[in-house]
Amino acid sequence: MTSSIRFLMCAPDHYDVDYVINPWMEGNVHKSSRDRAVEQWQGLYHILKDRAVVDLVKAQPGVPDMVFTANAGLVLGNEVVLSRFFHKERQGEEPFFKQWFVEQGFTVHELPKDLPFEGAGDALLDREGRWLWAGYGFRSELDSHPYLAKWLDIEVLSLRLMDERFYHLDTCFCPLTDGYLLYYPPAFDSYSNRLIELRVPAEKRIIVDEKDAVNFACNAVNVNRVVIMNKATDGLKQQLKTAGFEVLETPLTEFLKAGGAAKCLTLRVTEPIIPDHRAIATIESRILRLEGHLLDSGLINRALDLIVEGGGSFQVLNFNLGEQRQSTSSAEVKVTAPSHEVMETLVSQLIDLGAVPPPQEVCDINTETVTLPGVAPDDFYVTTIYPTEVRVNCQWVKVQKQRMDGAIVVSNTPQGPIAQCKLLRDLQVGDRVIVGTEGIRTVRKTESREQRNTQEFSFMASGVSSERRVELVVEQIAWEMRQIRDQGGKVVVTAGPVVIHTGGGEHLARLIREGYVQALLGGNAIAVHDIEQSIMGTSLGIDMKRGVSVNGGHRHHLKVINTIRRCGSIANAVEQGVLTSGVLYECIKNRIPFVLAGSIRDDGPLPDTQMDLIKAQEEYARLIEGADLILMLSSMLHSIGVGNMTPAGVKMVCVDINPAVVTKLSDRGSVESIGVVTDVGLFLSLLVQQLDRLTSRYQVAQLV
Template sequence: MSTASIRFLMCPPTYYDVDYVINPWMEGNVHKSSRDRAVEQWQKLFHVMKEHAVVDLVEPQLGVPDMVFTANAGLVLENTVVLSRFYHKERQGEEPFFQQWFEQNGFTVHTLPKDLPFEGAGDALLDREGRWLWAGYGFRSELDSHPYLAKWLDIEVLSLRLMDERFYHLDTCFCPLANGYLLYYPPAFDSYSNRLIEMRVPEHKRIAVDEPDAVNFACNAVNIDRVIIMNKASDDLKQRLEQVGFRIVETPLTEFLKAGGAAKCLTLRVTESVQPLHHAAATIESRTIQLQGHLLDSGLISRALDLVSEGGGSFQVLNFHLGEQKQSTSSAEIRVTAPSHDVMEKIMSQLIDLGAVAPPQEVCDNPLEIVTQDGVAPDDFYVTTIYPTEVRVNCEWVRVQNQRMDGAIVVSQTPEGVVAECKLLRDLRKGDRVVVGVEGIRTVRKTESREVRTANDKEFSFMGSGVSSERRVELVVEQIAWELRQIRDRGGKMVVVAGPVVIHTGGAEHLSRLIREGYVQALLGGNAIAVHDIEQALMGTSLGVDMQRGVSVRGGHRHHLKAINTIRRCGSIAKAVEQGVLTSGIFYECVKHNVPFSLAGSIRDDGPLPDTQMDLLAAQADYARLIQGADMILMLSSMLHSIGVGNMTPAGVKMVCVDINPAVVTKLSDRGSVESVGIVTDVGLFLSLLVQQLGKLTSPYQLAQIVQTVQ
């Protein structure tokens, strides 16, 4: 295109000033811009532009000082313009003046829905070869505007998410150049957008700027053929651009930087041609979800909308029904939009975890794919969570059986009807039908009334889902003891996952007592806890340290191997008890009181004990068997075993993780279950306090017996 045929629209800075704050650059600069210096800088830019193109002017208007930034007037392609819908009310007054100019100059004008922000060529930049349109979103323009651009301009739209509030418009950090080159600041974008850029622009044509150039708005430049007009560039950047054939023209625009704009913001190219590779294409995807519950006071609606935004999508609340009474639930219908199918799937997976579901009329059946290789799921299989899950089959909701984390959902037809169940990848068999995608899936989340959520007296709440600090340990122990007594007296099930630290910290006698008094129904651990417990029972030491005096015993480092050898001679822990060799300790109590235990081996195990399961998959299956039906799981200083158990435990099971290492308890608390709590403390101290507190309690069962006796 010849210079004479290239046209730009500019607006004189007659009324320009920083009158308000709508971006970070304006902060501290209100009414601190020099009008005279701004006019002088604008005039210099105007004359530079006229040397390379024809410049048309739009009449400035009183009351809209940012009208000088004509890039935001709209997006022009050939004789069509999509008019801007400004995000901030401070700029919305510009819209009729720009619309009038475009209509008077023969453009076909498209206007977006009233509440759908889109800020023109500030957030939409044509590839300079005319192959596609780069469109930004995240601060000023909504992702939902991009399908309109694709339709009205008949061009492929590539959506880029902006992450740095300093670069609130795409043109502040992204500048397509002639011959397929790109000048941009990668940290301004999320990882998905950077991957998209790298897929479309070859590495040798990507010119990434450093932060000093970015904050000088080097990317907010005007490119006309081989000329780049900008506020300022470092010597290094100028050299890199010159090496690939561009000529840099610097013209200071510091007064306009105070409002967050530079050369590109001050100009709008109104002669744009296109040779698209793809017509009317936008990769964005939209879905509608429903949420129900105490959406406001539980913060559920805020968490859902934050997940959408943080995940790279946008949303529109279509309907919201607020419960009229404090015990009433609310409901919301939300339209979620994402820049691609992959991003949408990630967002939807997280929303499903919150209890979101597609409207029933939209999904009758879950998509299913057939397993073609044993132990290998289809690529897009749904990964399960700890929460009770239902899938849509034959337009009905079917509860998934054997709920656990990190599995696939297999749907099968049985004589009793349709069955859906969680299966680990290794258990999948050729021919299984596996749920794929996230359509027609919902997690069943408990909806509690305000009274239950705020109760803190008799209801066991585990102090929310979090990590308790040292000074709250005694309070939490009281709550745990109360719940343990309830579980035991009603014939429930408590499972302990324990590491060797229980022995080292003097907790063996307390855990033994819990087993003896009927509080423990299963014990999970590794080879080490059993070895050290047995070493202490046989020799009074743990890892060669005298547990009474706290000092090393001469030759004590051999004790653990001697303990292993003794049990191996007997044939098993149970046989050692039967033969009278093992007469005390945790595992002695397990054998005497018929409490099942499972020991999972590892590569570091000495011996191992005959009871230790060295087949990892068999050990996992044994763990899963023993935790079935558990009401509570008490995890005592065993990071790997605890995390493994946490992953195979469904929501609804109360979990207590005790460890001196905050990272361990945080890991378990972060699993998302509201029934879990982490306690950062010495595990021996915790067990001592727990046993003491249990001794103080009188259970409802005992109380009833006392009353009956008195009567």
């Protein structure tokens, strides 16, 4: 028949499953029937011959997958971008396809040798010719997409593939006539699905389920209103019929064994140019630099994994390996993302790992001015726990008051530029807030191998485990607390009421009395139950010595609240002789500052409890300043809140019987933080015993 539509096919003269380069090939090596393959290929060939012109490229020995001509290249008008196959098993096809395109008069574009792109298997034109859908993630690299936009003068929309079964875009995605789309959403990441939904109206999106997807229903050939595929369920056929399409099924099971079907076996070589299309690629690339012990710390692997898992791709431009044991390594990595939005997210995460742009790249950060009090510009940079520096007037300026989840405000003073963290609620009209991620770096401590592996009393590496010997962990914490006290440092304790319930109150009180604690943070509850134990001998109505309920004990906490309220404050109760022991007593007697942050569930509350949440946060932050160690004792909400306020470099220990609590704190990423899964009363008892041992050793050493 006469038709303006032409396809390129290759007879399966040498087809077989000779190797494994996708999940469909596993278990199918040399299990394909050549006769059935020829029969099924002929079925597809004749269906297309009745509706279009079919050209043939000669099959070649040694390249059994040449039958899948969709991967020969990408055609638009008289231009073709030749494929660069990812796997060496298919790279032998390239010269044969190139020869065919040249002989047919196409202008052939060739990508850089090490930049994979697998043709119309991973690049599909919207059937109205408005844009090009381009896949990446398994066989084609994102960095190839700008070349497609430039050479073919068309807008490219990048889609990230997530399911290894659908390793090419055409295995799970099929644009149809009149702007319809047949596709399998679980094959894509959330960004790609959102992009699809923005470009294709809901009424034109035909979604297939997994049953149809694994039969390669999306690997279909569309000729006008006819859709040719391997197999479809009745439900899918009805959806297509409702949209005005005729479905033709033709068995292609022999080719499914190699991971292909109707679309894979064809390449449309008559793709008309639409006059009003434009070369656009939303893809963005940046060069970032990493320094440190990149290999043995795993930093380079974490960075590259983060890029790929976040929807980007990378190219390592330079890698300089440290020559000596103490030498650091450096790497320059080109990061590519499908959009500015994804790039900003990736770079923010890489900055957390210590990545920075090359010095010559950025001379100044970008800022926008606050126009509403307490409201930052939309694209403001969100701070982390790590010490941060920003680029101002081609110089790095250290950010003051570092903390998590703030904005960075830059101001000019006679002494030079100043940058500092501010919470959103503290932003004022006129503040210059940093937006985007350019010109920002975090300062990560580079540890030597000796520090990581051989320092006897180095603070434990970050992590959480309920299997570590608690005694060993406590020994290291005790040693650290002794050092901090003797050097005039600062230990802050965040404690929950479980400390009192488990019998740890007397041990915490002793730590305060002996100078190991310089500030106490908690809620109304720990103070109430500490005072209840001191005055009534109970905690939550349980006799702390006998471990039995006391008649009427459930009222005890309210009685002690009333007593303290009558005194006017905890300090007044101590002064009047009402409160004579306990954690809060020791704080008052030893002038240790404390903050009790209130909540909606508090009884009373005590007169010392700060019920203004913002003021309580401010007072917490003030007492955290200058801390060398924060000891978090069985208080999930207060511990997490304190963790978010604390910059990197402050050692943190979270003790809780619930592994989820210590994991939450460990997830901050600080290398100075550890979690101890154990009973907090037992922990405090062991801690006091270990401090006693250290004191005894010190006294013996003094005598000697």
